Amino acid sequence: MVRAWPFVHLPLGGLMHTPHKGTVEAILGGLNALLTHKVHPRRRKLWVLNLRNTGQNFWSMWSGDMDHGSSSSLMAPVSEGSLRKGRPLTPLEVFIELCLKERTMDEFLTYLIRWIADRKDLIHLCCKKLMIESIPFKNIMKFLHLMPLDSLQEVQVNCIWQLSTLSLFAPLLGQMRSVQRLILSHSCVSAFEEQEQQVVQFTSQFLKLHHLRDLSMECPFFLRGCLDQILRCLKTGLENLTIMHCLLTESDLTHLSQCPSISQLKGLDLSGVVVTNFRSAVLQILLEKVAATVWELGLDECAILDSQLEAVLPALSLCFQLRSFSLRGNILSMAAMEKLLLHTAGLPNLSKEFYPAPRESYSSQGVLLQGRLAQLQAGLKEILKVLGQPRTIWLSSSPFFHCSDDIFYHMEPIAYHCNSSAFLMPLTKAFLEIKFRYSGIV
Known part of the structure; x- marks a missing residue:
């Protein structure tokens, strides 16, 4: 044939x-x-x-x-x-x-x-497209040396590599000059392995990736305190950036908010980046930087508190292109949830909203109280009715990190459907100052 x-x-x-x-x-x-x-x-x-x-x-x-x-x-x-x-x-x-x-x-x-x-x-x-999973690294090296790496457009690495291994892979990464999407998943590098030369050897390769649009890194512990080394090597504007389950510093997020490569970002996922000890202004400035372009925003499992959420709500309300927003795994009060729904009600494209069940849904021992949750869900639905917009939100029933997708996706959504868009209530400044209070709920 x-x-x-x-x-x-x-x-x-x-x-x-x-x-x-x-x-x-x-x-x-x-x-x-x-x-x-x-x-x-x-x-x-x-x-x-x-x-x-x-x-x-x-x-x-x-x-x-x-x-x-x-x-x-x-x-x-x-x-x-x-x-x-x-x-x-x-x-x-x-x-x-x-x-x-x-x-x-x-x-x-x-x-x-x-x-x-x-x-x-x-x-x-x-x-x-190249995907690397469980295979001895020496075999990977032999195999890739036989290939023309400059034709690769998508590279995904699903291996547990130490920083020393990542630095050996770095010269090959530098040859992948056409790469548009780079995913480093489960690269659980030891947090105690801090060798500056090896970090530089890896991060400097990004200078050669002139077509990079999507960058995703999960568990890159070696980036703590030196995220700027990658950011200043980026020569193109990113469309999607994911940094998950990494103990970044406040300085790292500051550098991220100042990076020119995120000015046209459509997707930003910082799930698992704990911000409890950061000043609220740091996250606020970052959201303001991407507000004009961002479509998808993930802040799951960031240990965000009420005060931090309230500080970023004005910036969040400016994300008019936002289609998907996720806050699962954070512990927020009912009062903070009310304010969140108010500030996101004016986002015309927002259709996927994933939030944690309010903090009041749990006992002091962290046990989910189904009756209490049902009351709070009813309260949230009343808020949606007052806002007057067709809207559906999903709640996660686990306050803990890495909550089960099964637990999350099988929960009943909270939805409000109005008969006609002509009856949508305009969100004026005065309306945003309304405070919702429901007897027996908060």
Whole structure:
């Protein structure tokens, strides 16, 4: 099939749900015939072999006029003539996605990469997405040295790496110059491993990532007190920034609020960054910096108190683009919840609201009191009615960090639906000064 294929693009990944070495050998045998001129290059139709399993139906793609360069879709048409005209000896392009998750490198991938590396003048390997999971680091290094890293657009690392390991990975990261999305998940680096040279070796690589748009780091304890080292190396404006479960300092958040790269931020998630001992103004300034552009805001498990929430509410009320806001895992009173609903009522795009159950829902021992919670839920629904807007909020029933998604998502939402948007109550300055008090609730 490979030798006789009459179209520009062959999306074989859609036929290989579980690829293995035998399949690859058959494919590469066909390519050998094409590349060694058993099929004359000027008569050759096939220029793109796609081994990614995109989940799309092979038979709807088989004619091959597809945009093979897209990282998210293969359905945009391109001209077959433009792919062939004037470049009869251009290398054949092979597209793959890599997920390194076995104790030893997958036999299929190992054979494929080595075969292509031996024919690098005839074949151009394009890998847009790389995921690294449980695999010995020495194997990762050997594998990545065989690849053209400059084609990568998304890189996700789900490994528990020490800082010394991360610094060894750093030179490879610096070669991934086209990367747009970088995710470091569960990189639980020891908080006691403080080696400045290794931190600099890693953070300095961001100077080379000129296309970075999404940056996500979970448990990067080595960033405490030195977040500015990454921030000043960012040369592009970020669209999404996630820093989760990290003991940042007040100085770190100050540097973040001053960073030019967040001026167009659409997504900001600082869940698990405890701010209990920070001045309220620090978080307020940060929200003011992103207020004009932010769509999604996550402040779960930040140990935010009533006073800190109230201090940032004026800035929050200016986030007119906000679509999703989450405060789960913080311990807030009913009074603070009332003020929160008031200040967010004027946000026209806000449709996903995830909040903690009020502090009064729990006994002094931290036990959830279902009857009390039901009273408070009724009170919150009355507030929504007074505000006069169609709105749904979700409450988390756990006051503790890392609350169960099952507990959260199976709770009944608090919703208010009005008959017509014409009856929406305007939120004037005077209205924002109203204080809600419900007998028996607060």
